[in-house]
Amino acid sequence: MxxxxxxxxxxxxxxxxxxxxxxxxxxxxxxxxxxxxxxxxxxxxxxxxxxxxxxxxxxxxxxxxxxxxxxxxxxxxxxxxxxxxxxxxxxxxxxxxxxxxxxxxxxxxxxxxxxxxxxxxxxxxxxxxxxxxxxxxTPDYAVRGYYLDVTRGRVPTLDWLKRWADELCLYKYNQLQLYVEHTFRFDGLSGTWRGMDALEPRDIIEFDRYCAERGIELVPSVSTFGHLYTALRSLDLRDLGEFPEDADRPFSFIERMAHHTLNIADERALKLSYTLIDSYLELFRTKKFNICADETFDLGKGRSHRYAERVGVAAMYADYVSALCRHLSEQGHEPMMWGDIALEMPEILGRLPKDVVMLNWEYSPNVTDGKVRQVSEAGIRQYVCPAVWGWSNLAPRTRDAWSNISRMARYGLRYGAEGILVTDWGDFGHVNDPRLVVPGMMYGAAMSWNAVAYGDEDDTDRAIDVVQYDGGAWTAALHRVDEDSSFRWYDLVQYVELDDGEGRLNRGVAELLYIGNAEQSAWVRSSTSLEEARTRLMTVLRDRVAAGHHANDDLRDLLRHLPRAVSEESRTMIMQPLLVAIHGQMLLNTVGWIFAVRAGAVEGSELGLESGSELSARLGDLALETAQALERWAETYAQTWREISRESELRRILELVWRCSDELRK
Missing domain, CATH: 3.30.379.10 (Chitobiase/beta-hexosaminidase domain 2-like)
Structure with missing residues (x-):
């Protein structure tokens, strides 16, 4: 720097x-x-x-x-x-x-x-x-925004949201969006938000005031097209989905990310989207509104198939989001939407309203400028949207976050983007503790204000450690946890959810797995039984999983040399959640290794045993010990969750851990 x-x-x-x-x-x-x-x-x-x-x-x-x-x-x-x-x-x-x-x-x-x-x-x-x-x-970007997922498992307490707004203010962010699907108490839609500890209108009103006093524009963001998994499984709204016949399938973290699209051939769909927009926007002082409209994977594949054959999927999508945008514009509001679908079908770009702001997300650490340039050349207003890379892991992938954020920030400046919106997602239950993505948030703050000042990740990390962590080398500790994650939370979710709950292969989950590359993924997806699918999964993962014991040795060394938390704030903001993440990752590494040995994908020589009954007995002892340790860890994890989050969907995370423990005991 x-x-x-x-x-x-x-x-x-x-x-x-x-x-x-x-x-x-x-x-x-x-x-x-x-x-x-x-x-x-x-x-x-x-x-x-x-x-x-x-x-x-x-x-x-x-x-x-x-x-x-x-x-x-x-x-x-x-x-x-x-x-x-x-x-x-x-x-x-x-x-x-x-x-x-x-x-x-x-x-x-x-x-x-x-x-x-x-x-x-x-x-x-x-x-x-x-x-x-x-x-x-003076800043590079006029709009420096942060996007926080409050819907995929974790609903933060209002106190925590205020504390997060204080952190964003300290690092000069001036916009915040909360991602909402089913976690807001819309009138008449209680079937979608019941049991979710959903936010209430008074929460939004109070938080909007709190943000405004700190120079942060709170912008409403609600799914109005795709990502309506919970709503489309409810008895009230299931007939509005592309595949209502699947509404009673067992809950799945994996399926929640894929099957969630409105059947827009049904005229009631537009009425629902308007209801979500109109009731939500009244609670905010801003004139901006994010309709989301991303990842509409099932569009034209289910109930709307005949309509799609007649008019085309691109036209269907463009007409629907244009109607939502016009609905906002006519009320004096500025529409925003995610850009992935329009960029996959570029003919959509020319059909969008001129006042829409495209939120151009790309999360690859090695992202190129292609899509940012494409939107710029189409004459469409845009924010560039990188990610803090916290989702689906116990600890964030901070190096990937730096690479992605630093590149996207520079691309946005090169092609005249109006703003930057740093995203913080919670895929697969939001197991990732929001306190651990502070360095990623600070990468975004740094690059959105003065990108030319930051050319080196290590120098930036040192600045973060000084400003945020009283000089302790906490960013390096986070890097090490990520590097020593040989079997990640996402890997565990895949392994567990391949079982339909009755000991059979969950084909809906198997069809959605992605591991390594397309060829490997297709091989796992083609499995005909649960045992075969799990064996193939662990075979694909074996090189990474086989390093689990060495990774755990490194994590134990990290625990011996963690920086000292010199204040109560640093203990609660970094030490506590990091300790929970490290111990949890060590258990996951062991779990992955056990599953791989059972599948025959990894040798048992790490235990000093080659094969036969001796290996089986030792493996059984280790599996039982790990199952019990996982259950103890889960109780501590739940305590840390409750310090900053409502109960929300914590039980889904615990149930997945318990299913893993039961699998270990077999």
Whole structure:
């Protein structure tokens, strides 16, 4: 990371300021000071001044005063003054720390907010003596958004959502979207959200206010076309799906990701989509609305097959999303939608309304600029949407996140994207703890503000460790957990769900498996029995799974050398969830190895045994020991879940662990 500084070691700020000059010496903060916030800032609740007083108290133990006045400051004085200058570009700011005080001036409320967040980071690292410096700063992207899944298993508590908004504010994000399918209490749709600990209108109203006070635009995002798995399994709505005959199939994490599309040949489908839109948008102050409309895999394959033969799947899709977009536009709202289907069928691009914003997601670590360029050349507005890579794993794949986010951010700048939306998904039960994706979130913050400053992942990690984790090498610890994941949560879900619950092959799940590459996946999918499918699955995974014991040795070494959590905040934000993830991953690695040995895909020599009854007995002992350890781990996992999340679908995760334990006991 490179900055225009005389002494870059003095302080670390993330995102890196565009221009920062560090003077000689330092500025000693007074024992009892005041923060004077101008009324022109537009911060009626004095949130910004309150953030500063909280951080000063955290760093020094002393509580400062807050003053409130106009730009002239005729009657009150303050060591720190916060002002606003609308001649500056929106979002930009200047910060000066000098002997006679600290001054933050911003372009609009957002600019002042951004400057305050920089000052907060400096106070946290340096108080009570601050470096003498001047900063002039402005962002690359006007819109720097975060997309949080609150529907695929985990519904966060309102307290946690507020805490997450505080983290996003600190790193200068200015938009947040919550992904909702069946986890909101829509009137008349209780059959879809019952038992899900769904969010209520009052939650959204309160959280919308909380975000707005911190300069974050809360944008509604709800599935209106695809990803309606739970709704289309309910007795009330199942006849609106492409395959209503499958509504009573056993719940499956895997099938939930594939079979969930409305039958839009039925005129009632549009009415349902309008109902979701109209009732939800009333709760938000923004004029933006994300209709989602992604991954409509079953479109034209089931009940709408004849309609698709007549008009074509591309035309069906384009007409439906266009109707939803017009419905929003006519009410003065700005429609947004995911771009995957339109990019798979490019003829759709020319049929979309001109005011739609395409959310162009691509998550490959080695993503190219092809789709970003394609949307740009089509003249369609877009946000680029990378990912923090937390889904389907106990610990996030942080290196993949860095590679994906850094590339997509640069592509968006190259092709004139209006914003960036960093996605945080919870596929397969949202087993991944949201607290562990903080580094991924910070990658997004860094790259969306000043991409040219970040060319090296290791330097960025060091900055994250300083700013977020009191200097401990926590990002490196996260990297190691990912690298030592020889049998992942997603692998376990596949293995367990291949059983239909009656000891037979679940063909619906088998048809959806993807392992390694297309050829290997086809081989596993063609299995005719549960035993054959599981044997083939473990054969495909054997090279990775065979390394499980060595991976566990490395994880045990990591446990011996974890950084020290120096504050209560770092213990709850990183230490606790990371310990749960490490111990859980060690158990998963062992589980995968046991299943592979049973399938004959891996030799038993790791136990010092070759074959026969001795191996069988030792393997049985290990399997029982692992089953019991998994059950104990699951109880601890549940406790950490409940600290930041509602009960929501925790039981589905526990039941899958229990099914695994029972399988080990066989």
């Amino acid at each position: 490179t900055n225009n500084v005389e002494d870059a070691s003095t302080v670390t700020v993330l995102p890196a300021p565009r221009h920062m000059g560090v003077g000689s010496g330092s500025v000693v903060m007074p024992l009892t000071g005041r923060i004077l916030e101008s009324t022109s800032v537009g911060d009626d609740a004095c949130v910004l001044a309150g953030q500063l007083t909280d951080d000063i108290e955290r760093a020094t133990g002393v509580r400062w005063d807050i003053g409130w006045g106009d730009n002239r400051g005729a009657h009150w004085s303050g060591f720190i003054t916060l002002g606003r200058d609308d001649s500056m570009a929106l979002g930009s700011y200047s910060l000066t720390i000098a002997e006679d005080g600290v001054v933050v001036v911003g372009g609009g409320f957002e600019g002042t907010r951004n400057g305050v967040q920089t000052l907060r980071q400096i106070i946290r690292q340096c108080a009570p003596a601050l470096p003498s410096l001047t900063i002039e700063d």
